[in-house]
Amino acid sequence: MNHTWKRTMSMLLAMGMLTLSIPAQGIAASVDTSDKVLSNLGITDSVLVASNAEVTRAQFAQLLLNTSSFKGKTGTTVNYRRFSDVPTDSTYAAAINIAAQQGWMTGYLDGTFKPDQPVKLREAVYGVLALLGYTNEDFTGDQTQGRTSMYYAKELDEGLALVTMESNLTMSNCEALLYNTLKANTKSGTMYGQIFDCELDSDGEINYLKLSDNNINGPIRVTASKDIEKILPFSEQNATYIIDGEVGYNLDYNSVEEDDIVYYSSKTRTVWVYQDDRASGEVTGIVYDNSSSMTPVAVYVEGTKYTIESEEMQYAFSTLGKVHVGDEITVVYDDQTSTTDPDNYNFVLKGYLLDD
Known part of the structure; x- marks a missing residue:
């Protein structure tokens, strides 16, 4: 048994046996903390973009909304067009309107927003500094240079490998920027992430386990x-x-x-x-890692295989856990299948309920 697995076992035993998994997260130390924090808070779940794909201005408006105190309070219905190229029934219309109203993002002089245009680092920095409470009045002279200096001073650049402020942002870049924003102090001096009950651990990172327990x-x-x-x-x-x-x-x-x-x-x-990504039935088999009889790597429910990746789920389906062959359960999973071949589907287990 490796040291990571031992630490996980000890932690879970101290916390009490868990019978659920939060959506799309485990507690493995090997998973990047920023990814887990953003997913836990629902900041990135609403923008389904590959990590290496560029993020549009419309999608970044949604990310800003998700990172703000307006999250979950604005609804999705839009009754008027603020920009000529953003229809009221657009997926991101509400987010774009809020971003414009709050001064996080601006449109163009011709009345357009250019929602499908890639967002640039310069625009994203403008947005996150606005979230932190900064306005034009806080930067004298060259506004862009002033914001660029603030961007580096607050270490918002950590994890972003970009050449210039005119670089287009990928989803991975946006995730790093938003995570750094949560850790940063606002203009008034308080940690921005406190609006989501975030706290920093001894390493200066957001304490994911405490956030997870509370959220x-x-x-x-x-x-x-x-x-x-x-x-x-x-x-x-x-x-x-x-x-x-x-x-x-x-x-x-x-x-x-x-x-x-x-x-x-x-x-x-x-x-x-x-809804669709759930299934109920009898546990018909549990597959263990060849090198460790303690580590399950997959579970079969009514003959369908669900891959186990998080250590929380590994514990739940291990010999020390509460789920065994013959139990009736309902599982929820992430369908990562990229082929129509039924022999090559990939269902990743996210959580379960023991059925009566």
Whole structure:
């Protein structure tokens, strides 16, 4: 048994046996903390872009909204066009309107926003410094140079390997910038991430385990007597809904159906819903790593294989856990299949419920 696995076992035993997994996260130390923090807070889940793909201005407006105190409070309905090239039924229309109203982003003199144009580092820095409370009045002379200096002074550049302020940002770049923004102090001197109850650990990073304990609730099964309105401790009409990993204009509380599995965050007003990406049945097999009888790498439910990647799920399905062959369970998973060949599907286990 390796040292990482031992530490994980000890930590979980101290915390008590977990019977759930928060959406899309494990607690393995090998997973980058920034990815886990942003996913936990729902900051990036609503913009489904590959890490090496460029992010558009519209998508960055959504990321800024997700990183702000407006998250989950604005709704998705837009009744008027602020920019001529942003229709009211656009997926990102609400985020673009808020970004413009709050001064995080600006449009062009011809009345357009250019939503599909890649966002540049210069524009992104303007946005995150606005989140931190800075305005034009805080920078004398050359505005761009002033913001560039602040960008470096606050160490917002950590993890960004970009040449100039005119570089287009990839999703990986945006994630690094937003994580650094959470750690940075605002103009008034307080850590920005405190709006999401973030705290720094001894290494100066956001304490993911504490955030995770405080932020995510679930899994919970929706029933006729326990619908989404009764499950959520906040208004179901003012939440961000992520259904099977997708966020869209028409996804709201009316999309949640009986027997769905949900997680929610009260702080970020985010609801993760599993509809198609869930399955119920008997555990028909557990596959262990050849080098360790303690480490499960996959579980079969009614003959379908679900890959186990997080150490939390490895523990739950290990010989020390509570799930065994013959148990009736409901699993939620991430469908990472990239082929139509049924022999090459890849379902990654995210969480489970033991059924009565």
